[in-house]
Structure formats: structure tokens, C-alpha cells
Amino acid sequence: MKKSYTLRAEAHFESGEVDAQHRQLTKAMSDLRRRIDRYDDARAAEELEEFIQYLNSYFLYHTFTEEKLMFDNQYPGDAYFEHQREHKSIVLDLLKLMEGETPRNHLRITATAPKERARQLIDGFEQWLHRHIEDLDRKLLEFLRTKGA
Numbered sequence: 147m148k149k150s151y152t153l154r155a156e157a158h159f160e161s162g163e164v165d166a167q168h169r170q171l172t173k174a175m176s177d178l179r180r181r182i183d184r185y186d187d188a189r190a191a192e193e194l195e196e197f198i199q200y201l202n203s204y205f206l207y208h209t210f211t212e213e214k215l216m217f218d219n220q221y222p223g224d225a226y227f228e229h230q231r232e233h234k235s236i237v238l239d240l241l242k243l244m245e246g247e248t249p250r251n252h253l254r255i256t257a258t259a260p261k262e263r264a265r266q267l268i269d270g271f272e273q274w275l276h277r278h279i280e281d282l283d284r285k286l287l288e289f290l291r292t293k294g295a
């Protein structure tokens with residue numbers, strides 16, 4: 147689980163990479179959901195902390211991939227900024243969580259027990275991601291297809 151992702155401005159991505167990262171994010175969520183059921187509270191608290199760090203790092207890497215594709219393929223400004231704004235709002239939630247504070251945008255995490263907190267994080271993130279993929283990411287991928295990227 148402990149991986150870090152290097153951001154390189156010269157990196158070249160293809161649209162297939164975005165789908166692969168979405169699958170990776172979805173899989174990480176369902177893996178955590180399965181694991182958390184088996185843990186006691188102490189182990190769940192540890193796992194949750196590690197997972198929040200992983201999600202922060204991997205999701206930032208993911209937004210970099212998409213935003214680099216937008217930039218490199220001259221994605222229209224309005225759509226670019228709207229998409230970037232949505233990324234930022236969930237990134238801010240993840241940063242708040244990492245700092246032990248309460249997220250303000252999409253992740254409604256009210257529980258104090260670690261297992262329940264983990265479930266709320268998974269549910270909230272999955273809902274956000276699903277909506278985001280169906281709407282802004284779908285538009286981006288359709289655009290990239292027309293560019294052959």
C-alpha cells in the first residue's frame with residue numbers, strides 16, 4: 147500500500163492510462179472495504195491512516211495525469227477549469243482528512259469509530275468518483291478520442 151508517485155512534467159500519458167487509474171482506485175476501495183470488516187478497531191485505525199495517505203498520493207497523481215492530458219491536447223479552457231475545480235474540491239477533502247480535520251466538500255465523515263470512519267470514506271469517495279467519471283471524465287475521454295490521444 148505504501149507507494150509514492152513521482153510527478154514529472156515531461157511525462158506522456160495516453161487516455162487508456164486514465165481508465166487504468168480509475169480501475170486501480172475502484173479496486174483499492176473494494177479491497178479496503180473487504181479488509182476492514184475483518185479488523186478490530188486498533189488495526190482498522192492504522193489501516194485507515196495508511197489508506198488516507200495512499201489515496202492522497204494516488205489521487206494527486208491521477209489528477210496530474212488527467213490535467214496533463216487536457217493541457218497537452220488543448221482541452222477547451224472552460225471545461226479544463228471546471229474539471230480542475232472538481233479535482234481540487236475532493237483533494238481538499240483528502241488533505242483535511244490527512245490533517246485530522248473534517249472535510250467540507252464531498253466526504254461526510256462524522257463517525258468516530260475507525261471502522262465506521264473507513265466505511266464513510268469509502269462510500270463518500272466511491273460516490274464522488276462514480277459521479278465524476280460519468281460526467282466530467284466521460285466528456286474528457288470523448289474529447290481525447292477525437293484527438294486520437
Ligand SMILES: [Fe+2]
Pocket residue numbers: 212229233278282283
Ligand atoms: Fe477527472
